[in-house]
Amino acid sequence: xxxxxxxxxxxxxxxxxxxxxxxxxxxGATPYLFWYVQSPGQGLQLxxxxxxxxxxxQGIKGFEAEFKRSQSSFNLRKPSVHWSDAAEYFCAVGALxxxxxxxxxxxxxxx
Amino acid sequence: xxxxxxSPRHKITExxxxxxLACHQTWNHNNMFxxxxxxxxxxxxxxxxxxxxxxxxxxxxxxxxxxxxxTEDLPLTLESAASSQTSVYFCASSEGGNTEAFFGQGTRxxxx
Numbered sequence: 279x280x281x282x283x284x285x286x287x288x289x290x291x292x293x294x295x296x297x298x299x300x301x302x303x304x305x306g307a308t309p310y311l312f313w314y315v316q317s318p319g320q321g322l323q324l325x326x327x328x329x330x331x332x333x334x335x336q337g338i339k340g341f342e343a344e345f346k347r348s349q350s351s352f353n354l355r356k357p358s359v360h361w362s363d364a365a366e367y368f369c370a371v372g373a374l375x376x377x378x379x380x381x382x383x384x385x386x387x388x389x
Numbered sequence: 390x391x392x393x394x395x396s397p398r399h400k401i402t403e404x405x406x407x408x409x410l411a412c413h414q415t416w417n418h419n420n421m422f423x424x425x426x427x428x429x430x431x432x433x434x435x436x437x438x439x440x441x442x443x444x445x446x447x448x449x450x451x452x453x454x455x456x457x458x459x460t461e462d463l464p465l466t467l468e469s470a471a472s473s474q475t476s477v478y479f480c481a482s483s484e485g486g487n488t489e490a491f492f493g494q495g496t497r498x499x500x501x
Contacts, residue, residue: 327489
């Protein structure tokens with residue numbers, strides 16, 4: 279069955295430090311992969327997506343993600359975190375029935 | 390700009406009442422979805438539609454129904470609200486079934 283796992287429920291990083299959020303997926307075919315961000319009380323905003331081609335994809339707000347088929351992973355990275363990046367982050371895989379989401383990772387940023 | 394809007398943003402209702410949450414999109418997307426978001430569960434699919442007159446059950450469809458009479462709207466109805474349906478509900482639309490989805494701002498529903 280298709281599924282997405284985000285192993286880290288909550289991560290705290292210092293402002294200016296680098297960030298990596300982990301995502302593993304289970305999907306039979308070539309996956310369509312997404313990262314969304316949700317600020318408190320808001321809807322979900324697309325950060326980036328992978329459909330095919332270059333396995334390193336660039337998104338908005340300075341985020342990037344790397345697709346690794348051999349590891350079934352699609353980890354999100356940012357070289358230098360800003361306090362405004364504090365939010366909840368969701369990884370998702372595209373399926374015939376719409377997007378299947380992981381349970382999310384809450385990012386806190388300390389000063 | 391195209392958008393997807395949900396109403397109301399907040400609602401409190403009593404157990405056993407019928408409740409309808411509205412979702413309207415101007416993307417002209419054929420695909421529309423309803424998700425619920427609960428702590429520790431992420432987003433779970435309730436119902437989805439691939440076009441007018443098409444509706445399908447998702448992972449957590451018990452106690453919910455939808456109807457699709459036009460491209461723009463997919464209302465979600467709770468037939469008899471239960472406390473377990475207290476949640477934040479998100480509507481989304483997409484061009485394809487497995488392509489990026491655009492989300493509304495959510496409706497926070499409390500069943501007392």
